[in-house]
Amino acid sequence: MDFDYAPAPESRSVVDIRSSYGLFVNGEFVDGGGKAFKTINPATEEVLAEVAEADAADVDRAVKAARRAYSRVWSRMSGAERGKYLFRIARIIQERAREIAVLESIDNGKPIKESRDVDIPTAAAHFFYYAGWADKLEHAGYGPDPQPLGVAGQVIPWNFPFLMLAWKIAPALATGNTVVLKPAETTPLTALLFAEICQQADLPPGVVNIVTGAGATGQALVAHEDVDKVAFTGSTDVGRAIAKAVAGSTKKVTLELGGKAANIVFDDAPIDQAVEGIVNGIFFNQGHVCCAGSRLLVQESVAEDVLERLKRRMGTLRVGDPLDKNTDVGAINSAEQLAKIRELSEVGEAEGAGRWSPPCELPDHGFWFPPTVFTGVTQAHRIAREEIFGPVLSVLTFRTPKEAVEKANNTPYGLSAGIWSDKGSRTLWMAGQLRAGVVWSNTFNKFDPASPFGGFKESGYGREGGRHGLEGYLR
Amino acid sequence: MSRIDVRKTYKLYIGGAFPRSESGRSYVVNDAKGKFLANASHASRKDARDAVKAARAAFGGWSRRTAYNRGQVVYRIAEVLEDRRDQFEAELRTAEGVTATRARTYVDASIDRLVWYAGWADKLAQVTGGANPVAGPYFNHTAPEPSGVVAVVAPDGPLLGLVSVIAPVIVTGNTTVVIASEPHPLTSITLAEVMATSDVPGGVVNILTGPQAEIAPWLASHMDVNGLDLTGVGDAELARNLEIAAADNLKRVRRPGVEELLAPPALDRMTRFQEAKTVWHPMGT
Structure with a gap:
């Protein structure tokens, strides 16, 4: 049987890609000290935008902003009020879902049916799920009065850019931590769109900071002495290097690495x-x-x-x-x-x-x-x-x-x-x-915010998702 | 000449619709100063039975929805309530004679409570259920399920009281028939209007107004009701008689007690009307 399909392209008109992007630090877009890099559409090799590279000084500014937001605002706020910000973010993601999905497919190369039906709805659900935990942490089984760690440095991969952002940021914020997140250098655009979502949600400045760049930016973030928590998703080799880099410090680490299932x-x-x-x-x-x-x-x-x-x-x-x-x-x-x-x-x-x-x-x-x-x-x-x-x-x-x-x-x-x-x-x-x-x-590749995810052995440690996903962000 | 107001008719809320009492009866509701406010519907035994029927019909669909979806619906109630907060503040001030500050506090707390319960939808099973390490080659897992149709006698706090008893019962997948506060029934019907426009399926929440001593016994003895929350029953003798009637089909009963509505609630309003289901399955090649 021969199946002929007419082209059915999703319209790009829903996204508005700027020619250049800065870093998102303390609630504002700022220039980076490094050399700007280009992000391209892997399906066409078309240059999409120039993106700022954060150098060590930029990372330091972002961590300072996160620290300030942590001690002055976020850690003092009640869980119920933190939760409301996360619910707002979840709703805005739902409202702008198509735009995020199209941008994700353009920058990453994944089929629109996956970004539209899996990545983005699951990301919204993840925020919705952890929003509800923010005022229930004493029920989570990690002690009667669990406390946040402080500033989380988070480094995410290019395979599910927006979903991995959600997996990282939602539990960190729900538990009262603030965040400096580095998206992958080949897929920074939806993270920068998320920065706009934070602005629309009136999230207090500094609670979420986004620094773009490649390996060096990530290293500067992970090694920063005022970072209390490192969360990484990526290759086992880099995960190993991070585990070594934080040895002897007080940083709490979760790693979600490779697999050969x-x-x-x-x-x-x-x-x-x-x-x-x-x-x-x-x-x-x-x-x-x-x-x-x-x-x-x-x-x-x-x-x-x-x-x-x-x-x-x-x-x-x-x-x-x-x-x-x-x-x-x-x-x-x-x-x-x-x-x-x-x-x-x-x-x-x-x-x-x-x-x-x-x-x-x-x-x-x-x-x-x-x-x-x-x-x-x-x-x-x-x-x-x-x-x-x-x-x-x-x-x-x-x-x-x-x-x-x-x-x-x-x-x-x-x-x-x-x-x-x-x-x-x-x-x-x-x-x-x-x-x-x-x-x-009898199924495969199923993901749900309520279900913990993570590996044994050299696939990393710590879990993301579910009640278990809170543990990596609490003390 | 000044304009004449168009007044609202306060009816019952059954199966997603707003019918008058089939008995044709009503009773006078006054404001805090004793001035006539409205005639509220005086629900009958037939109305109570209709409400149970509607709740039962809605139970299958509601309980089978994903926990995530139920959480979204309860969160949506909070969104719509926030949007109509001015109306509720005004109603509380008129009905109870409370200050503007007090009314605001109660409306704030009601919205926040809905959000709190919304978040529990997909988390309670993770707190009350789990894997059981039995001494043998078996997979053994316990998860909660809703009890079914729960009849609730609401306390007098016209908004916070009502929200505090409805949200925990429905968020876990039960459906409910609520007897509203007898002296302050009107806010319950306004809240029903919020429910009706918040993606809550018809029949999940049903609200009756009228004397609790007359209506509650019909629900307590109804054989298709699975749970009975007596929070709003002030008369100890009535509470005891209702509990006795409820025992005929072993309804899960939550007894009335003194509680500060503004304080953070415990989990028992949810867990009281849940069943724990344990699944065994052998493990072996």
């Missing part, structure tokens, strides 16, 4: 549903997902059937314009990331795994990588061990549940896992055996 399919699984879950697990957000199901472990007896159906399904994925409402797989976020995905895929081939992609036409400009599956992968292959962070799936097989557990746990990571089976007792047994912070059963 096993998505485990048993022979009694509803196969079509499992195939949808495999596709969602690895091709959602171009595979730029720390908890992506990048290792498919499929029981030998159904491996052939699963692979055949998976390939057929991959053939119907629509790769292209992120703003097209029919697009399933958008652009790779940066040239750098594309190079990394290409390199590891070539290694996969060189090491002897079978590479396959459906025939698909990729646009001439921008950064693109087709949905790709590797078969005949062994545990020794680099594509089975290293996080690719792209639309690349490695397929391994197993015979018994025990073998599945062994293979799934054979990784330094431990962020997430998926189990596909109709047998509840085995699913729950597997969930108990897997060394991972989130286990999805």
Whole structure:
């Protein structure tokens, strides 16, 4: 059957991108001391805006503003009043949802159906959820009179720019901390739009500060001596460096790092549903997902059937314009990331795994990588061990549940896992055996503000979301 | 000649509509100075039964909504109440004769209380439920569920009292039939207008006005009511008789007691009308 789709592009007219952006410090946009950098649309390589780079002095000013806001305003305010600001922010995000979604897809390259239906509504829900905690902290199970830490330095990645901002800022503010946040250098625009939302909400100046820049800006923030809490989402290597940088200090740290999740399919699984879950697990957000199901472990007896159906399904994925409402797989976020995905895929081939992609036409400009599956992968292959962070799936097989557990746990990571089976007792047994912070059963990549998220082992420590998400911001 | 006011007719609030009492009765409500204010509906046994029917019909849909959605709806009540705060302040001053400052305090507290309860919608299960480490290969998990239809006798605080008893009951997924304060029933109908325009589905909150001693026994003995909140019952003998009637189908009863409405509430207004459900499931290959 041939499916023809007419183009269905979402209008860009809802966003208004300025030619240049400053830092957001103490409630105002200010110039940065570093060298301004460009943020581009990864689907077209079009330059979107120039963004200020915060140097160490800028970071210091932002931390001072956050400290002042903390001691003079935010830590003295009742939880109920703090909560009202967060409810306002949640409402403004809901009101401006389409604008934020379109801007996110332009700056990040992710399909509009994902930014519109997942990233932005979940971010609003996250603020709504933590708003409600602000005046209930004594009920959260962390002591009768929990207190904020002070100034939180937060560094977030480019894969879910606005959602990660929400995951960081909402619990920090609800618990009475103030924030200096650094968005990723390739995706700063929705964070800067969030700064405007803070202004619309009349949030007191200095409670949220946003400093843009690359690694050096992040390092200056994390190392700043007046920062009481460091929250980081990103690669395990940087997470390790942060853990070392804060050693010996009093800083509280939470890290949400890489992953190499096993998505485990048993022979009694509803196969079509499992195939949808495999596709969602690895091709959602171009595979730029720390908890992506990048290792498919499929029981030998159904491996052939699963692979055949998976390939057929991959053939119907629509790769292209992120703003097209029919697009399933958008652009790779940066040239750098594309190079990394290409390199590891070539290694996969060189090491002897079978590479396959459906025939698909990729646009001439921008950064693109087709949905790709590797078969005949062994545990020794680099594509089975290293996080690719792209639309690349490695397929391994197993015979018994025990073998599945062994293979799934054979990784330094431990962020997430998926189990596909109709047998509840085995699913729950597997969930108990897997060394991972989130286990999805007959579903994958589900996120909710009420549900804690975070990893075992080298996938980091601390949890974001839910009641557990408060702990990292309280003493 | 000065303009003649168009007065509001105060009716009941049942199933999202504003019917008069089927009995055709009403009673006089005076202001704080004893001057005639309005005729309020005098609800009958039939009205009470209609209200329970509406509450039961609404229970399935309301209790199955996500906690997040119920939180949003209760928060929306707060938004609309804030928007109409001047009207409520004026009503409190007329009905109770309180000062402008006092009226403002009560309206502030009522809005904030709705916000407080709204936030509980998707958190209470995380505080009262959880995993149970049983000594065997079983997954064992407890989560709260709403009891069902809860009848509430509201206290006299015309706005804060009413909000303080309604919000905790509905935010967890129950539906309710409320007997408003007998001397100050009018604000409850104005609050019903807020509910009717706040995305609260019809039947989730139903409000009856009239003598509590006459209406409450019909609700206490109604076999399709699951809970009974006696907060507003001042007469100890009446409270005892209502509790006895409630025992016929083992309604969950919250007894009346002295409480300072302005103080931060405890969790028991929510937990009293919840059931804990525990799920066992074996774990094994």
